[in-house]
Every structure is written in C-alpha cells, then in structure tokens.
Ligand SMILES: *Cc1c(COP(=O)(O)O)cnc(C)c1O
C-alpha cells in the first residue's frame with residue numbers, strides 16, 4: 001500500500017502517511033530493493049512514505065536510511081552510553097514541563113514521533129502519558145504566571161505537531177492570553193518527515209496568534225529537504241514564522257565537511273537557517289553514531305573556512321545541570 005509515485009505522495013493527508021508508515025524490515029527491503037537483516041529491537045522501525053521516497057534505492061549506505069534502519073550495533077552494550085544521559089525522566093513525569101534554562105520552558109507534549117530515529121534518546125524513554133490533558137495545560141499556565149522571567153514556551157516531545165490542530169489552537173489561544181509570553185517555539189521533525197503536516201488548518205492557528213512563532217525543524221542531510229519540504233517551509237514563512245534547523249552530528253550520515261556544508265546551503269535555499277549541530281547524547285544503543293569531540297571541532301573549523309558565518313551551525317552538547325547548551329568552539 002506504499003505510494004510509489006510523486007502524484008500519490010501529493011494526494012494524502014499527513015494522518016494517512018502516519019497510518020501507512022513502513023513498520024518492518026521486509027517492507028523496507030522490498031521498497032528499497034536491498035537485503036536487510038532483521039534486528040530485534042524494542043524501538044521499532046517506523047518510516048512514513050514521504051521520507052522513504054528520498055532514500056536512494058539499492059544503496060544500503062544511504063545517509064537517510066542509516067537514520068531509520070535498526071542495526072545489530074544498537075544491541076551492543078558500550079560503556080558510558082546510558083538510557084537517560086540527560087537525566088530528564090524525573091522531570092518529565094509530572095506535568096510535562098522541563099524548566100532548565102532561564103527565560104524559557106520546554107513542554108513535553110507527547111511521547112510519539114512521526115519517525116523513529118535510531119540515534120534518539122526516545123528509544124528508552126518511559127513516557128508517563130502519551131499526551132497532555134486539558135488540566136495539564138492549565139497547570140502550564142499557572143507555572144508560567146509564577147515566574148515572570150519566562151517569556152518563551154517551547155513545544156517539544158516527541159513531536160508536538162502530532163497533536164491535533166484543535167488542541168494546538170486551543171493551547172496557543174491560552175498562551176496568547178498570558179501577557180509575559182511573547183515567543184512560541186516548536187521543535188518538530190514533521191515538516192521534514194511528512195511535509196503535508198503544514199496544511200491550511202495548521203497555518204490558520206499560526207497566523208492567528210500574536211505570538212512570535214519560531215519553528216525549529218530537524219534535518220541531518222540535504223537529501224531530506226526535497227521540493228515538498230521546501231514548499232512546507234515557504235508556507236510557514238508566509239505565515240510569519242522564522243524557521244531554524246537543528247541537526248545531530250552522526251557518523252556516516254553527515255560527519256564530513258562537504259555533507260555539512262551542502263546541508264547548510266540547502267537549508268538556506270529553502271528558507272531555514274542552521275541553528276544547532278548537536279553532539280550525540282550518550283544514549284545506550286547509539287555509540288556507533290558518535291563522533292569524537294576533536295573531530296567535531298575540526299569539522300566546524302573547516303566549515304568556517306568555507307561558508308558564510310550565518311550558515312555555520314553552533315556545535316553544542318547538553319551537559320546535565322548546566323544553565324544552557326554548551327558550545328564547543330572550533
Ligand atoms: C535545548 C533546550 C532548550 C532550548 O535551548 P536554546 O538554547 O534556547 O535553544 C530549552 N529547554 C530545555 C530543557 C532544553 O533542553
């Protein structure tokens with residue numbers, strides 16, 4: 001039931017693509033015309049068709065494929081790689097609020113995503129609830145009002161755009177009534193994974209708020225950014241949104257200067273600016289994606305020598321207990 005043509009890709013809702021996403025290695029192998037070894041995993045394969053369509057057929061080393069394909073290396077225990085390196089589980093169990101940095105709070109809206117990225121911390125996360133209730137949202141408002149330094153609310157997850165537009169619209173309305181909040185940020189991979197998510201219903205609540213809206217998408221390789229993603233980003237921009245991108249530095253996906261530079265140029269061409277390049281969090285089962293800090297710094301130094309400054313992302317890692325992301329200077 002996988003659409004094979006561009007026309008088919010245009011004709012469905014984002015929910016349709018989620019329902020019909022590829023969920024096992026046999027289907028994936030067939031679609032990509034390669035042999036795939038099934039790997040036992042508690043974090044299943046999950047790839048929707050729009051993303052699948054950008055993976056090169058017949059290429060087992062495709063940089064997009066490597067982001068979604070379960071591999072045996074995931075089941076190897078590597079010292080120093082743990083289930084919750086950022087020590088966030090405790091913080092999330094309550095009302096979904098993570099308040100680590102001054103001026104902004106992050107809300108874990110849902111544990112679900114539109115794709116299962118193999119390098120992600122989500123693979124081990126015991127999400128207490130799948131979605132926030134109406135009561136939780138009211139608690140968020142009370143929390144904000146108790147701390148006048150909070151000016152920005154960041155919707156994160158999982159992927160906040162898996163919430164319905166009704167829920168999002170209600171929340172944004174509530175938030176708009178809290179005077180101290182001026183900025184709404186949305187951390188989402190959906191405009192990349194299923195660009196059809198950016199539809200008229202979504203654009204109407206975005207255009208309707210007086211909040212400054214920033215959408216931070218997540219792409220790691222230029223091939224993820226096809227014409228449909230370009231159109232989705234353009235629609236967001238037309239609705240007044242600033243679009244940024246965050247990437248993760250991943251071995252064999254984007255760990256060379258050319259891949260990183262091409263990603264930045266492509267992002268800028270479609271209307272998104274590079275924001276962060278994250279070093280991998282040391283999550284169990286992801287060690288085979290990791291790049292040493294010295295190599296990461298060197299890559300950024302090379303980028304600086306080749307690219308306009310605004311196209312060089314900030315290389316950061318997250319250190320539990322610190323007041324912001326930690327930048328690694330090249
Ligand atoms: C990353 C993160 C933010 C956002 O940090 P910025 O540097 O503003 O992008 C906010 N809160 C939490 C808990 C985070 O992990």
Ligand code: SF4
Pocket residue numbers: 112113114115116117120121122157158159189218
């Ligand atoms: S979209 Fe983001 S949160 Fe979801 S699995 Fe991928 S990296 Fe993790």
